[in-house]
Amino acid sequence: MRSFLGGEVLGKIERVATGVVGLDEMMGGGVPHLSTVLVAGESGTGKTTLCMQFLCKGAEMGERGLYFSAFSEPPELMLRFISTYEFVNPQYFKGCIKYVDLGGFCEDRERLLQTIEAEVNNFRPQRMVIDSLSVLERALKQEYRPLLLWLARMIRQWPTTTLVAGEPDLGESYPAEIAALVDGVIILYNAEMGCMRRRSMEILKMVGTSHRCGKQAVDISAKGFIVYPGL
Numbered sequence: 001m002r003s004f005l006g007g008e009v010l011g012k013i014e015r016v017a018t019g020v021v022g023l024d025e026m027m028g029g030g031v032p033h034l035s036t037v038l039v040a041g042e043s044g045t046g047k048t049t050l051c052m053q054f055l056c057k058g059a060e061m062g063e064r065g066l067y068f069s070a071f072s073e074p075p076e077l078m079l080r081f082i083s084t085y086e087f088v089n090p091q092y093f094k095g096c097i098k099y100v101d102l103g104g105f106c107e108d109r110e111r112l113l114q115t116i117e118a119e120v121n122n123f124r125p126q127r128m129v130i131d132s133l134s135v136l137e138r139a140l141k142q143e144y145r146p147l148l149l150w151l152a153r154m155i156r157q158w159p160t161t162t163l164v165a166g167e168p169d170l171g172e173s174y175p176a177e178i179a180a181l182v183d184g185v186i187i188l189y190n191a192e193m194g195c196m197r198r199r200s201m202e203i204l205k206m207v208g209t210s211h212r213c214g215k216q217a218v219d220i221s222a223k224g225f226i227v228y229p230g231l
């Protein structure tokens with residue numbers, strides 16, 4: 001983006017395609033380049049699926065993607081679970097995508113920030129995912145807010161487009177503390193409808209983007225996370 005100087009017209013913001021059909025269409029091609037976007041939603045709403053799709057889309061185009069997991073899940077198990085999705089090519093995980101498990105030391109703030117910083121500096125990812133901040137919050141307790149503020153500051157300095165996953169507290173639809181620090185917020189829902197559930201999503205905010213508002217229908221299948229705008 002060019003700077004606004006003496007009446008010069010602002011440049012267009014470069015878009016980073018998420019690879020999620022329908023979602024990119026809702027925001028003019030993708031999330032803003034170098035932005036940080038919160039993907040919020042309760043358990044099972046598709047946060048991990050959407051974030052993995054984002055990294056796989058990058059890998060398909062030769063971009064490096066760094067995935068930080070807070071779930072203490074060995075890479076083999078994670079890969080086995082997500083390999084049922086058609087967008088996953090296991091080859092991506094041998095080069096373009098690096099999986100880093102933070103699960104073993106989630107309550108150690110110093111080690112967390114040292115590990116995150118070292119991995120980013122070594123791997124130099126174009127795309128990054130942190131899945132999820134809410135898991136880190138529960139593990140870190142009063143150490144969480146300093147980590148969140150450090151992360152918000154560091155992410156702005158790294159040349160990477162980032163998705164952070166977060167689970168809302170009971171009765172809320174997104175973690176407001178994270179939402180205030182990021183450039184975009186996407187909320188995923190899986191609402192109860194009698195004895196059924198219906199998936200949907202909405203873009204709550206997205207800097208520099210004239211995006212579609214309101215809840216849109218969603219499906220998660222072997223093809224991954226798909227949005228049906230306007231349906």
Ligand SMILES: Nc1ncnc2c1ncn2[C@@H]1O[C@H](COP(=O)(O)OP(=O)(O)O)[C@@H](O)[C@H]1O
Nearest residue numbers: 042043044045046047048049084085220221222
């Ligand atoms: N291969 C698949 N085909 C269809 N649906 C799937 C597949 N894998 C996962 N799902 C659906 O997606 C849900 C998991 O989404 P996930 O991304 O793990 O959510 P979250 O990270 O928000 O907890 C599962 O509970 C299931 O309903």
Ligand SMILES: [Mg+2]
Nearest residue numbers: 047048049131
């Ligand atoms: Mg998940």
